[in-house]
Amino acid sequence: MVTTPLHIYTMFPKFVALLAIACGAPGLAQTVYLAGDSTMARGGGGSGTEGWGQFLAQYLTIPVVNMAIAGRSARSYTEEGRFQTLISTAKSGDFAIIEFGHNDGTANPDNGRQDAVGDGYDTTSLVTAANGTKFLVHSFPFYIQNAVDALKAKGAIPIISSQTPDNLWTGTKLSPPSRFVAYAATTAGRTSVSYVDHFAYVAQAYQALGQTATTAFYPVDHVHTSPAGANVVAQSFVRGLLCGSSSLKSRVNSAGQSVPNGCV
């Protein structure tokens, strides 16, 4: 029996080694890869909306590849092999920004996206599929930590980012974060990777603009932003980056240095 956590990506060592030889040539420019859901993805959550990942490149000196996909959670991004694709694609020195939470909440019957409730790496839940089959799902930290560890093993630089806020207000403040914001912070601490509290930085920007101006960024629902809103969300990420410790902040260009607001 192994006594250390069994990491799911160690199932592919030969595959990863071959890709490292194919893709790991030194001296190539760094790339920023994005893993997330509709709030980050190209095309956002459908008509009239856009994901913030589409606006990040204009604030950086290196290219961005947006691999976020609408509707995904930490679990479904894992189970569909999308983290594996990212891990296989990233080369040493590349960055990977990982941001989930909007689709990770509980569901009964299982919706293919929910995570086990709790922040332990080993936390699991027994869930029931629509056809009555019961099976175990893992925690948000489990799925994220496996991806982070596999990315680090390739020499890539993961950054964990907390999910964006919904356009829901309590007085002049945005409503409090979901538990996945705390889980993201916990996972970053546990894996010793840089953390951007994107929720807090977007909340700061929205509260500075006020509820009326913010609500104009939400054409269809309280989750998905217009292109103008996505740009504010991208700027807020850059502000969080500049206020943090990630080496990606050395790749922020002059437009990025000028994004509004201060450190939270």
Ligand SMILES: *[C@@H]1O[C@H](CO)[C@@H](O)[C@H](O)[C@H]1NC(C)=O
């Ligand atoms: C029941 O649903 C689960 C989850 O979608 C699936 O893995 C399993 O194959 C299904 N079983 C049957 C008998 O259809």
